[in-house]
Every structure is written in structure tokens, then in C-alpha cells.
Amino acid sequence: MKDVAQLAxxxxxxxxxxxxxxVAVREGTRERVQAAMDELDFVPNLxxxxxxxxxxxxxxxxxPDLATAFSADLAHTIVEQAHERGLAVQFEETAAExxxxxxxxxxxxxxxxxxLILNPxxxxxxxxxxxxxxxxxxxxxxxxxxxxxxxxxxxxxxSREITEHVLSRGARxxxxxxxxxxxxxxKATAGLRLLGYLDALRDAGLEADPQLQVDVEQWTIGGAAxxxxxxxxRQVPFDAVVAFTDTLAFGALHALHRAGLRVPExxxxxxxxxxxxxxxxxxxxxxxxxxxxxxxSAALDLLSARFEERxxxxxxxPSQAVVIPHRLVLRESTQGTPxxxxxxxxx
Amino acid sequence: MKDVAQLAxxxxxxxxxxxxxxVAVREGTRERVQAAMDELDFVPNLxxxxxxxxxxxxxxxxxPDLATAFSADLAHTIVEQAHERGLAVQFEETAAExxxxxxxxxxxxxxxxxxLILNPxxxxxxxxxxxxxxxxxxxxxxxxxxxxxxxxxxxxxxSREITEHVLSRGARxxxxxxxxxxxxxxKATAGLRLLGYLDALRDAGLEADPQLQVDVEQWTIGGAAxxxxxxxxRQVPFDAVVAFTDTLAFGALHALHRAGLRVPExxxxxxxxxxxxxxxxxxxxxxxxxxxxxxxSAALDLLSARFEERxxxxxxxPSQAVVIPHRLVLRESTQGTPxxxxxxxxx
DNA sequence: ATGAAAGCGCTAACAT
DNA sequence: ATGTTAGCGCTTTCAT
Numbered sequence: 001m002k003d004v005a006q007l008a009x010x011x012x013x014x015x016x017x018x019x020x021x022x023v024a025v026r027e028g029t030r031e032r033v034q035a036a037m038d039e040l041d042f043v044p045n046l047x048x049x050x051x052x053x054x055x056x057x058x059x060x061x062x063x064p065d066l067a068t069a070f071s072a073d074l075a076h077t078i079v080e081q082a083h084e085r086g087l088a089v090q091f092e093e094t095a096a097e098x099x100x101x102x103x104x105x106x107x108x109x110x111x112x113x114x115x116l117i118l119n120p121x122x123x124x125x126x127x128x129x130x131x132x133x134x135x136x137x138x139x140x141x142x143x144x145x146x147x148x149x150x151x152x153x154x155x156x157x158x159s160r161e162i163t164e165h166v167l168s169r170g171a172r173x174x175x176x177x178x179x180x181x182x183x184x185x186x187k188a189t190a191g192l193r194l195l196g197y198l199d200a201l202r203d204a205g206l207e208a209d210p211q212l213q214v215d216v217e218q219w220t221i222g223g224a225a226x227x228x229x230x231x232x233x234r235q236v237p238f239d240a241v242v243a244f245t246d247t248l249a250f251g252a253l254h255a256l257h258r259a260g261l262r263v264p265e266x267x268x269x270x271x272x273x274x275x276x277x278x279x280x281x282x283x284x285x286x287x288x289x290x291x292x293x294x295x296x297s298a299a300l301d302l303l304s305a306r307f308e309e310r311x312x313x314x315x316x317x318p319s320q321a322v323v324i325p326h327r328l329v330l331r332e333s334t335q336g337t338p339x340x341x342x343x344x345x346x347x
Numbered sequence: 348m349k350d351v352a353q354l355a356x357x358x359x360x361x362x363x364x365x366x367x368x369x370v371a372v373r374e375g376t377r378e379r380v381q382a383a384m385d386e387l388d389f390v391p392n393l394x395x396x397x398x399x400x401x402x403x404x405x406x407x408x409x410x411p412d413l414a415t416a417f418s419a420d421l422a423h424t425i426v427e428q429a430h431e432r433g434l435a436v437q438f439e440e441t442a443a444e445x446x447x448x449x450x451x452x453x454x455x456x457x458x459x460x461x462x463l464i465l466n467p468x469x470x471x472x473x474x475x476x477x478x479x480x481x482x483x484x485x486x487x488x489x490x491x492x493x494x495x496x497x498x499x500x501x502x503x504x505x506s507r508e509i510t511e512h513v514l515s516r517g518a519r520x521x522x523x524x525x526x527x528x529x530x531x532x533x534k535a536t537a538g539l540r541l542l543g544y545l546d547a548l549r550d551a552g553l554e555a556d557p558q559l560q561v562d563v564e565q566w567t568i569g570g571a572a573x574x575x576x577x578x579x580x581r582q583v584p585f586d587a588v589v590a591f592t593d594t595l596a597f598g599a600l601h602a603l604h605r606a607g608l609r610v611p612e613x614x615x616x617x618x619x620x621x622x623x624x625x626x627x628x629x630x631x632x633x634x635x636x637x638x639x640x641x642x643x644s645a646a647l648d649l650l651s652a653r654f655e656e657r658x659x660x661x662x663x664x665p666s667q668a669v670v671i672p673h674r675l676v677l678r679e680s681t682q683g684t685p686x687x688x689x690x691x692x693x694x
Numbered sequence: 695a696t697g698a699a700a701g702c703g704c705t706a707a708c709a710t
Numbered sequence: 711a712t713g714t715t716a717g718c719g720c721t722t723t724c725a726t
């Protein structure tokens with residue numbers, strides 16, 4: 001920058017002013033500086049700027065697994081919107097080891113990021129609590145947590161509604177794909193969606209059968225397919241599968257087909273998230289949709305607001321929660337009254 | 348750091364030594380310093396370190412669209428492996444605007460990254476050429492480009508092989524889904540895969556029908572489905588679809604099913620990349636597979652080698668190219684001899 | 695094995 | 711509207 005200043009016959013500060021645009025610079029001066037920058041092929045050093053300003057313009061995003069359809073969709077939307085706001089995005093994955101979530105949060109300060117968007121798998125209140133001097137954190141997705149800003153859809157209500165829809169089609173033995181109640185160590189998302197499912201059963205006067213609460217080890221298509229195959233092998237009769245994510249539903253569709261069961265004639269299937277593929281499965285999948293861009297812009301708005309608080313040395317306000325509205329998208333996978341899966345052999 | 352030094356009764360340099368581990372520190376001193384760091388909840392400032400060292404420990408990754416299954420898979424693998432190597436990963440998307448690719452490369456220096464992994468959509472030689480003083484760049488995927496390191500699978504050969512496989516099943520009118528020959532502005536990947544397809548037809552003594560080279564505007568499931576629907580509407584007979592990516596094949600499966608055509612009884616379908624979902628479609632998809640981890644570790648190895656060159660102030664060696672082996676994965680979507688789609692109406 | 699001093703590139707504060 | 715000064719937090723000489 002000194003070189004540019006010298007070539008343009010100004011001081012480094014003026015070059016800085018031209019770059020940041022914060023302070024007015026006379027037109028002629030600006031042009032000379034600009035010419036000098038072009039001439040020298042000058043690019044500002046963001047490390048230095050970051051050191052000086054205490055802000056890097058990078059936000060961190062931590063998702064369970066970037067290869068999962070929903071996370072990928074989210075990642076795409078975040079990058080797109082962050083780019084529009086002049087922010088770069090650094091990604092981390094949290095699903096590999098359970099401790100990684102805590103590690104990530106506690107070391108967030110070191111990682112050159114101004115703030116963190118975190119989609120926790122099983123974050124407990126304590127994690128945020130234990131760590132002080134954090135950069136702003138926005139939690140997305142379900143988590144019982146009141147120390148940090150949050151953006152989420154009302155999973156419990158959505159799950160109840162989609163279960164009610166399946167009930168309205170005549171299903172009575174509905175499998176919940178994504179996890180049984182398992183205390184604290186289960187996935188937060190799974191917990192709430194299971195509660196919604198149970199709400200619907202209770203309201204319909206049905207008893208919940210624990211055999212129909214199907215745990216899935218790996219939340220992948222293959223993991224879900226294996227879980228449904230095991231359910232079939234256990235000879236448990238059922239006439240619908242309410243999956244806690246679209247990815248799990250994809251696995252269910254596959255396993256049911258391999259078993260010779262038809263969707264929706266024999267078994268109804270629903271998902272959650274409405275990823276692109278959900279509209280193109282065979283049959284297309286009934287699922288819960290919400291506007292991805294609203295979801296992401298709410299998260300970025302919350303972060304930005306915190307940035308400004310800090311810049312203005314204002315006190316941090318109380319944590320905010322934004323609920324993104326959801327809606328049911330009805331497709332062929334629930335069009336009809338299911339005949340049900342009736343085990344043929346002995347259990 | 349000064350505070351830590353003071354509390355531990357040493358100089359800042361010693362604290363630095365403890366942190367980096369580069370220089371030996373006496374055991375007792377190390378412990379005192381460590382205790383002081385814990386006491387003060389000290390975290391090193393990476394901006395400062397980056398400024399001083401000229402390296403940030405962040406690499407940039409530019410992919411066309413993070414929501415696409417293949418990109419998402421790649422992103423996942425990159426984050427995972429970079430994490431193991433102590434690198435953080437910053438993502439950008441390039442598909443939105445065509446100019447973004449060039450923008451990205453030319454501004455790479457500003458973005459706090461030590462190196463760039465770029466999956467170009469249509470990068471021409473000139474882009475790298477025009478930009479000087481770049482950080483190390485590794486290109487992944489197809490691109491005619493000899494100025495930067497590259498990692499790729501031999502798309503042309505793979506495409507020829509999968510087309511030959513479809514021919515061996517008896518298909519004769521094979522649609523290529525992903526783009527016709529369109530000169531310089533087409534996608535590099537599409538170009539090579541089309542060439543492989545044409546190679547196979549030629550070797551089989553078949554004439555290529557331009558009507559069967561189906562352009563896809565948006566490389567999404569929906570875009571591919573629309574393109575296949577349009578092909579059907581044009582009343583062009585065909586008995587197989589060789590799609591240039593799995594995502595495109597998913598769209599084809601959907602469109603064919605909606606049109607009442609069965610796969611593989613009426614039409615064979617193949618994909619490319621072997622993303623997870625390819626094994627779970629109805630029917631499961633024959634596709635081209637390659638080991639994702641090898642692909643990514645080759646890219647990271649190339650980058651790391653360049654980092655070391657620069658650190659050692661050695662001259663940059665000539666650019667390297669690593670070809671990752673591929674293999675055909677045969678699944679049900681090509682099991683059988685297709686009856687073919689025979690238009691019923693008049694064209 | 696440890697310390698002292700200097701400087702990486704930038705910008706906020708203050709001066710002009 | 712522009713220049714001067716100082717310092718962000720770290721690490722690399724060079725001493726000791």
C-alpha cells in the first residue's frame with residue numbers, strides 16, 4: 001500500500017480511504033490512486049485488515065454433513081446469500097465425532113471468523129454456556145437453548161401435521177423413521193419430530209407402539225433403507241412411514257420397493273424438508289416444506305445485527321428466536337388408503 | 348500473549364514457542380506457560396499469525412453449485428480431509444454468473460486463502476493466464492488447461508465405456524443428456540463426455556443423430572426432467588439415455604416414468620459420478636464411479652506440495668496432472684434389452 | 695533455552 | 711481532503 005501511495009503521490013491513508021470508501025476522496029485523487037493500484041496489481045491484505053479491524057468478513061458455518069441433501073441445500077443458500085452481503089463462508093462438519101461440536105464452538109474465536117452459524121445435532125445448553133467470549137452464534141434447527149439466537153421451523157407441530165395427514169388417509173400403524181425416544185443423547189431434531197408424531201397419535205386416540213419407532217444409526221439413504229429392512233424382517237405390520245427427513249424417506253422408499261411393497265397402495269411415506277429430489281422420487285414424496293431463503297436470511301440478519309452491536313460497542317441484546325413458517329406439500333406418496341404391510345412368515 | 352508471558356514469567360517469544368512447538372521448550376517452562384494460557388483463556392489470533400506468516404491455513408474451494416449431489420459429496424470429502432490436515436475450508440459458488448469464475452480466481456489473493464481448489468464449469472486457459480501472482484490453484488474436473496495442477500477422471504474414456512455398455516445391451520438410439528456440441532461456451536465436462544459418447548457410436552458403426560444430443564439448461568433434476576420431456580414431445584424415438592451426471596439421470600428417470608416408459612424394459616438409463624442416491628433410485632442406476640477420497644486427497648496433496656515450494660522459496664515446478672481411475676457400476680437401470688420408445692402420435 | 699527488538703499491512707485517531 | 715503516528719498480535723532475526 002505504501003508503494004501505491006508513493007506512485008500516486010499520496011499518503012497510505014488516502015489509499016486506504018479510496019479502498020474502504022468510508023471517507024470522501026477528491027475525484028482526481030481517487031483516479032490517481034486507482035491507476036496506481038492497477039499499475040502495481042495491488043490487492044489489499046485481508047489478514048492485516050482483519051488484525052487491525054478485528055473483523056475478517058468470514059463467517060463460519062457448521063453442519064452435520066455437507067453430503068446430506070438438506071445440508072447441501074442449506075450450504076448452497078448460505079453461500080449465495082452471504083456472497084450478496086459481502087461475506088465469505090467457511091464450513092465445518094460436526095457429525096464425525098460427537099465432541100466436534102463443542103470443540104468447534106470453543107475454538108471459534110481462533111478461526112478467523114466473525115460469527116458462527118451452527119446446526120447442532122445434539123448441542124446441549126451447556127456447550128454455549130461453558131464457552132465465554134464467543135463470537136456471535138446463530139443456532140439453526142431444533143435445540144433447546146436460550147443463550148444464543150435461533151432460527152428454526154416448528155418441527156413438533158409440522159411433524160404432528162404430517163402425521164395427521166397420514167392418519168386422515170386411513171393409516172393406523174405408522175412407523176416413525178428417525179429414532180425412538182432416547183433421552184439426552186438423541187438428536188434434537190429427532191426428539192421434537194417424534195413428539196409431534198406422538199401428539200398426533202394421542203389426539204387420534206391411538207396408542208403408540210414402540211416397535212414402530214425406528215432408530216436409524218446413520219442418517220443416510222443407506223442407513224434408512226437398512227433400518228426399514230430390519231423393521232420388515234422383524235415382521236412388524238405397518239401401513240405408513242413418517243420419516244424425519246427426506247433423506248430417510250428416500251431410504252424407506254427403496255427398502256419398501258425391494259420388499260415388493262407399493263407406495264402408496266400398500267404403505268404411505270412422508271419426508272421432511274422438501275429437498276429438490278423429493279419431487280422426483282417414484283412416487284413423489286409428501287413432505288414438509290419451508291422457504292430456504294427466508295430461513296437463511298433470518299440467520300444472516302441475526303448475525304449481522306450482532307456484528308453491529310459489537311461494532312457499536314453496544315451491549316448484547318437478549319437472544320432472539322425466529323420461527324420460519326412451514327407447509328405440507330402433498331404428493332403421490334400419500335395419495336390413497338394403504339392396504340398395509342402384513343407379515344407373511346412368523347416373527 | 349503478552350499477558351500470558353507476564354503471568355508465566357517468561358517472554359512472549361517463549362509463549363509463541365510453546366504454541367508452535369517449533370523450538371524446544373523446557374518441560375517446566377512449558378507447563379507454566381500452559382497454565383497461564385488456560386488461566387487467561389487465551390486463544391491465539393489467527394489474523395495476526397496470518398499477517399506475520401503470510402499463511403492463513405485456509406483454502407478456498409469453488410464449486411458450481413453446492414446443492415448438486417456430486418458437489419455436495421465433494422464438499423463433504425474436502426472438508427473432512429482438509430480438517431485432518433489442519434486446514435479450514437472456505438467455499439464459493441461459480442455457477443450463478445459466468446463471470447464469477449474469473450472474478451474468483453483474480454481476487455483469490457485477497458480472500459485470506461493460501462490456495463484454491465477450483466471445479467470450473469467453463470474456465471478457459473486464458474483465465475489462469477491473465478491473472479498473475481496467484482496463490483496455488485488446483486483444478487478438479489475436466490478442463491483443457493496446462494498452467495495449473497489438475498485432478499480429473501478420464502471423462503471421455505469413461506463416457507465411451509458406459510455408452511459401449513449400453514450398446515452391448517442392444518440399445519441403438521442412445522440419447523446423450525447434458526448437451527450437444529456447442530463450441531467454446533459449453534461446459535467442459537459436457538464436451539468431453541459427449542466426445543466419449545460419439546467415440547462409442549463411431550466404433551460401433553452407428554451414425555450420431557444430433558436430435559439425440561439433448562441440451563440441458565439447468566443441470567438440476569428438474570432441468571433434466573424438462574429436457575427429457577421435451578425430447579419425448581419432439582417424438583424422437585430412443586432406447587437409452589446416457590446422462591452426463593447422476594443428477595441429470597435422476598431427472599431422466601422421473602420424466603420417463605411420467606411418460607409411462609419403463610426402465611430398463613423400454614429405455615436404459617445411465618448416470619455419471621455414483622453419488623449415494625444412484626444406488627437407491629427405482630431402478631438403481633448404472634453409473635461411472637471413482638473413489639472420492641482419492642480424488643480429493645490428490646487435490647490436497649498437490650496444493651500442499653505447492654505450499655511447501657513457496658515456503659521453501661523454491662521455484663514452482665511444472666504443473667502436474669493426476670488422473671483418478673474410474674469404473675463402471677452396473678445396476679438395474681441397464682439390465683435388459685430395451686424395447687425402445689416408439690412415438691405414437693405424429694411428430 | 696530464552697529474551698529484546700523489529701516489522702508483517704493495515705486503519706483509527708488526531709492533526710493539518 | 712489529506713498526512714502523521716501509532717499499534718492491532720504475532721513471529722523472526724539476532725543476542726544472550
